[in-house]
Amino acid sequence: MAYSTIPKGSLYMDTKLYTGNNSPSNTISGIPFAPDLIWIKARGAATDHVLFDTVRGVYKSISSNDTTVENNNTNQLQTFTSDGWTMGDLDTSNAATTFVSWNWKAGTAVSGTTTGSGTGKAYSGSVNTTSGFSIITYLGNGSAGHTIPHHLGVTPEIIITKRLSDAGEWYVYSPVMGNTKHMRLNQTGAEDTANTIWNNTSPTSSVFTVGTNGDVNGNNNPIIAYSFNSVQGYSKFGSYVGNGNTDGTFIYTGFKPSFLLIKNTSSATNWHMYDNKRLGYNVDNNVLRPNLSDAELTNDDLDILSNGFKLRRVTDALATNGDTYIYMAFAENPFVATSGTNAIPVTAR
Numbered sequence: 001m002a003y004s005t006i007p008k009g010s011l012y013m014d015t016k017l018y019t020g021n022n023s024p025s026n027t028i029s030g031i032p033f034a035p036d037l038i039w040i041k042a043r044g045a046a047t048d049h050v051l052f053d054t055v056r057g058v059y060k061s062i063s064s065n066d067t068t069v070e071n072n073n074t075n076q077l078q079t080f081t082s083d084g085w086t087m088g089d090l091d092t093s094n095a096a097t098t099f100v101s102w103n104w105k106a107g108t109a110v111s112g113t114t115t116g117s118g119t120g121k122a123y124s125g126s127v128n129t130t131s132g133f134s135i136i137t138y139l140g141n142g143s144a145g146h147t148i149p150h151h152l153g154v155t156p157e158i159i160i161t162k163r164l165s166d167a168g169e170w171y172v173y174s175p176v177m178g179n180t181k182h183m184r185l186n187q188t189g190a191e192d193t194a195n196t197i198w199n200n201t202s203p204t205s206s207v208f209t210v211g212t213n214g215d216v217n218g219n220n221n222p223i224i225a226y227s228f229n230s231v232q233g234y235s236k237f238g239s240y241v242g243n244g245n246t247d248g249t250f251i252y253t254g255f256k257p258s259f260l261l262i263k264n265t266s267s268a269t270n271w272h273m274y275d276n277k278r279l280g281y282n283v284d285n286n287v288l289r290p291n292l293s294d295a296e297l298t299n300d301d302l303d304i305l306s307n308g309f310k311l312r313r314v315t316d317a318l319a320t321n322g323d324t325y326i327y328m329a330f331a332e333n334p335f336v337a338t339s340g341t342n343a344i345p346v347t348a349r
Helices: none
Strands: 013-019 026-028 037-042 050-053 077-081 084-087 098-104 108-113 122-128 133-139 146-149 158-163 170-173 181-184 207-210 222-228 235-241 250-252 255-264 272-275 279-281 302-305 308-311 324-334
Touching (some): 013 026, 255 308
Antiparallel strands (some): 037 050, 077 084, 158 222, 235 324, 255 272, 255 324, 302 308
16 A cells, blocks of 8 residues: 555645735634745735745745735734734735635755855755755856755755846746746746756756746846655646546546646646635635736636546636646645555545
């Protein structure tokens, strides 16, 4: 029997719904861990996505739907707590409306000097090798072949970067596309080719490599990188091919997903995000789009099942016949047993 190393997905990644109070202080609690990455979006209003992390610190947000510089505002996230955070009265995270937050645990501090070609630069971060998640801030050096330690101990399968001090694109790496290609989290575009992003070099178990593009390696520019690797029973990052049918492709993940991020690599379409809380039953799994500020949509796109997900609506963003799609999936419950326990049946909703 295969075993999961993580008995419950929500110990490392959890979705939290809350209502803003439009006041100078709103404490959000009840997350099963101290979150290191908090990604927030208003559900019923057209506002920016905002991302906070413990490496950059309080007050500082970046928006996945925008190229703007890091926003440093004391009315934003004010404290990270052991089971959530305290928020100020900024509309993007605490207006009088409903919100969703997606939260990840890292926790082990790392720091050092980057390697590869050019001048080594300082980096720091927070890493969780159990759940395969790394947050690293580094300074670019402008030289092709600059290598950035990620500290995962295995090769990352998703890397997302954003320049902080200047306007810049959100670049995404996936081995499905390969090291010559990339996509942008803030745009609709299909995969694109450029050697200036990943330097035509695949990441290793210790580093990822960047080229001369200023958004990933501008000299002395601070850049944030979120890296992920699959962990059996907890997370999976892969691809599927659409079949153009309402009886759509079934994607086996090996667990019941609690969070999904999907993007068509073949065509220009929006990114799509789902979770097990909005509304949280098949086929009503509402969608938000990280490249747009729009409120959530109620399209009946897919079923979340005990061991994966299945497409239910023919749309370019999810199910065009013959198109390739990448996805990120995190577990609500592992479909396989955890080591030392008996398998527990898991049912679809």
